[in-house]
Amino acid sequence: MPVVRIDLKRFSKMVGADRRTILERLPYVGLDIESVDKDSVRVEYSPNRPDFGTDYGIARSLRGLLGKATGLRNFPTSPSGATVSVDRRLSAVRPYIACAMVGGLDLDEEDIRQIISLQEDLHNGLGRKRRVVAIGLHDADAVDPPFSYRGVGSSFKFMRLGGEGPQTVGSILSDTAEGRAYGGILARRALYPVIVDSKGVVLSLPPVINGNATRVTKKTKRMFIDVTGTDGKACDDVLAVIATTLAEAGGKLGTVTIRYPGKPKVTPDLSPLELPLDEGLVRSVLGLELTKAEMVRYLARSGLGVRGRKVLGPRYRVDLLHPVDIAEEVALGYGIDRIGPIYPPSKEPGRLDRFEEYLDSASTVMAGSGMIELMTFELTDEGTLYSKFQRPAAARIAVQNPKSSEHSLLRDALIPSMMSSLSGNVKSDYPQRVFEIGRVYRREGDGVSESWHLGCLVAHSQSSFTEAKMHLESTCRIISGKEAEAAEARHWMFAPGRCASVTFGGNGIGFVGELGPEAIDAFGLGVPVSGFEIDLSSLFELLK
Numbered sequence: 001m002p003v004v005r006i007d008l009k010r011f012s013k014m015v016g017a018d019r020r021t022i023l024e025r026l027p028y029v030g031l032d033i034e035s036v037d038k039d040s041v042r043v044e045y046s047p048n049r050p051d052f053g054t055d056y057g058i059a060r061s062l063r064g065l066l067g068k069a070t071g072l073r074n075f076p077t078s079p080s081g082a083t084v085s086v087d088r089r090l091s092a093v094r095p096y097i098a099c100a101m102v103g104g105l106d107l108d109e110e111d112i113r114q115i116i117s118l119q120e121d122l123h124n125g126l127g128r129k130r131r132v133v134a135i136g137l138h139d140a141d142a143v144d145p146p147f148s149y150r151g152v153g154s155s156f157k158f159m160r161l162g163g164e165g166p167q168t169v170g171s172i173l174s175d176t177a178e179g180r181a182y183g184g185i186l187a188r189r190a191l192y193p194v195i196v197d198s199k200g201v202v203l204s205l206p207p208v209i210n211g212n213a214t215r216v217t218k219k220t221k222r223m224f225i226d227v228t229g230t231d232g233k234a235c236d237d238v239l240a241v242i243a244t245t246l247a248e249a250g251g252k253l254g255t256v257t258i259r260y261p262g263k264p265k266v267t268p269d270l271s272p273l274e275l276p277l278d279e280g281l282v283r284s285v286l287g288l289e290l291t292k293a294e295m296v297r298y299l300a301r302s303g304l305g306v307r308g309r310k311v312l313g314p315r316y317r318v319d320l321l322h323p324v325d326i327a328e329e330v331a332l333g334y335g336i337d338r339i340g341p342i343y344p345p346s347k348e349p350g351r352l353d354r355f356e357e358y359l360d361s362a363s364t365v366m367a368g369s370g371m372i373e374l375m376t377f378e379l380t381d382e383g384t385l386y387s388k389f390q391r392p393a394a395a396r397i398a399v400q401n402p403k404s405s406e407h408s409l410l411r412d413a414l415i416p417s418m419m420s421s422l423s424g425n426v427k428s429d430y431p432q433r434v435f436e437i438g439r440v441y442r443r444e445g446d447g448v449s450e451s452w453h454l455g456c457l458v459a460h461s462q463s464s465f466t467e468a469k470m471h472l473e474s475t476c477r478i479i480s481g482k483e484a485e486a487a488e489a490r491h492w493m494f495a496p497g498r499c500a501s502v503t504f505g506g507n508g509i510g511f512v513g514e515l516g517p518e519a520i521d522a523f524g525l526g527v528p529v530s531g532f533e534i535d536l537s538s539l540f541e542l543l544k
Contacts, residue, residue: 014059047125053118056248072305080254087150088261098267101254133229134207138214140222143197151191158202240315272312285327298333366435374436376417379407388522391492410441414455423523431460451537468530510534
């Protein structure tokens with residue numbers, strides 16, 4: 001977790017509160033105090049609140065909770081006249097850039113330390129160690145717009161930050177600490193992105209290092225910010241955080257026109273974020289019977305505004321994603337310490353849910369028979385769930401905007417994920433006997449249903465239908481007290497002629513069989529595999 005060191009004397013002036021009040025209230029902003037000494041306090045903040053990366057952002061929030069400066073904070077901007085033209089060839093390298101011009105600065109050493117610390121926290125957090133986003137801070141008086149964001153070859157030369165003379169891009173990437181640390185992001189590229197001014201002065205080789213000409217010092221009065229990356233929204237988010245922080249430090253924000261090959265774009269856009277105000281959800285989540293007027297007042301203490309049925313958040317609050325986040329902001333404005341415990345209406349002692357006890361009993365039975373329990377992800381990929389089993393993907397349940405292709409589908413069975421787990425353990429000793437109890441999902445009309453399944457796999461040179469059926473029958477007998485029945489059937493998970501349906505009281509609850517050789521080969525397993533999968537949710541209902 002990132003940590004910010006706060007000078008208490010400086011911070012007390014920023015907040016307008018004494019040391020005791022500050023130390024008492026910091027935890028109720030959502031910060032953990034790591035240590036306190038005579039002159040400073042170190043606080044740990046969640047990466048989902050990047051605006052807490054400096055004492056300016058924390059002071060802004062604390063002033064609101066103390067009632068000293070409430071409501072939506074606006075950050076006026078005016079055109080700076082600066083432009084950045086973007087080389088269309090960078091679309092395959094690092095296509096996005098967002099910039100701002102900040103004037104009227106009067107920074108001291110602590111200001112610079114705080115800003116540089118924020119820059120690194122943003123690199124490591126939203127920037128994913130500069131792979132998604134990288135930030136350049138420049139002394140704007142050392143360069144002359146318009147700027148150009150263009151691609152160059154590895155022989156292009158400039159003086160890097162801290163360098164003693166011009167170096168080629170190739171030399172910087174191979175011979176400097178920054179190049180070795182971040183050059184891999186640009187590996188195997190024919191073009192390397194650079195930002196240059198109208199006179200050819202190099203501001204930056206993103207995401208590796210800045211040029212030496214634009215070094216920021218306490219003498220810097222105007223600053224140019226560049227944010228480059230592979231995700232346009234992430235670039236805009238990072239720019240909003242760092243630009244508004246400089247505005248809190250007394251800077252005047254100027255917009256920059258980004259001239260993409262298509263439509264130009266003006267950055268930063270600090271228009272407020274909008275989320276719905278779900279009053280019922282707020283009351284339900286917090287357990288407080290608040291009126292809308294009270295919610296508006298408490299949201300104002302959290303630095304948010306309300307217009308009609310919408311909550312307006314400042315652009316730097318990139319953590320506000322869902323109506324439940326608004327409930328949290330109401331709680332912060334109300335005061336977490338004011339929310340008392342609510343005792344349940346019943347005087348009866350609590351106990352485990354019957355279904356949870358049933359799942360636990362099934363797990364105990366499987367573990368008692370010598371099985372090792374697996375816990376695989378409910379999200380999987382096309383190959384694991386469909387291609388390796390040579391089954392059609394007509395009924396697949398895809399995730400919208402998945403973070404990776406490996407987690408793009410909701411599973412409708414356990415055995416594919418379990419086979420994937422076995423494929424990662426081919427060097428372990430055999431026999432391998434594993435089970436999993438987990439949720440699976442299926443399309444049901446226009447919606448999606450979910451149920452709990454039990455899957456079992458046995459992998460060794462003598463694994464067979466008979467062994468899998470033995471485990472199935474003993475498990476069902478112990479958890480239900482009755483016998484399950486098997487009848488010859490076909491199923492995509494198992495080899496033809498080596499599969500049976502599993503019924504209980506005349507109702508189908510699953511399948512048992514031997515995995516087909518195609519699936520075994522596709523997962524890279526060198527031994528026979530057999531197993532079963534049954535629907536524990538359906539079996540539980542039948543036992544009622």
